[in-house]
Amino acid sequence: MQNDRDEALPSRRALLKNGGLFASMLMLPGAVSASMREGKPESLLPKDFHRPVAAAPARAMATAPRDLSPRGVDPALFRRAMAAMEKHGHRIAQHDRIAVADFSLSSSRKRFHLINLHDGSVVSKLVSHGSGSDPAHSGYLQRFSNVDGSNASCEGAFTTANYYYGKHGRSQKLIGLDRTNDNALSRAIVVHAAWYANPDMISRLGMLGRSQGCFAVGEDELAEVFERLGPGRMIYADKA
DSSP: OHHHHHHHSOOHHHHHHHHHHHHHHHTOGGGSOHHHHHOOOGGGSOTTOOOTTTTHHHHHHHHHHHHOOOTTSOHHHHHHHHHHHHHHGGGOSOOSEEEEEETTSOTTSOOEEEEETTTOOEEEEOOOOBGGGOTTOOSSOOOOOOSTTOOOOOOEEEEEEEEEEETTEEEEEEEEOSTTTTTHHHHTOEEEEOGGGSTHHHHHHSSOOOBSSSEEEOTTTHHHHHHHHOTTOEEEEEOO
16 A cells, blocks of 8 residues: 555656646746645655645646637637747746737737736737738738838737837837848837827728838827836737
8 A cells, every 4th residue: 555655646856847848838937836836845745645636737737828829819829929939938038928919810900919928818909010011901911021121010029129219209129039020120110109000090991000010009009018018028920
């Protein structure tokens, strides 16, 4: 009986392995549960202590973020965003929140998703795409471009940088992390507010106006976008 109980105890190495898997998948160092951080070392537990299913919760948590996308966010697009977080995690200072721009949707839809990775909550906003991505002004992004002067939106992962004041008021610089958007800083692809991204444009035109490739949001929405996103976080832009 004693041998059976000993064999049922998961090793400390197995627990650490499962915990490390969960942390590495999310790229969130603080995501390991409090019970795992505060648990007693095996050497301090009574010899007859029995923990039959201790490893199961860690396995379940490790797969949940990839299997369950936040409400209202395309699952395939969210998986690609999380893969980008893993790939570029060392260049992204904050791993608690991200933004996902779903450019497969019309500009009349709230397609700029601000996601809290700790609790899965989402706040979605309207956002414009570039005129070079939609020459006919159909409301749908037709193509991406990383070329200077294209006035097109570019795809991939960005990290948010410092704020500044430009022709659109308070704005935020972006650094492109992929070959598809690595000219973003030199092209001045930024987050800013614009009148043509206000909701009343939809009632007038059925769609938002177009930017020069920037993530333009409504004038009354910018403060909340900056508060929820902030410097050092990831924006992922693509079509589902």
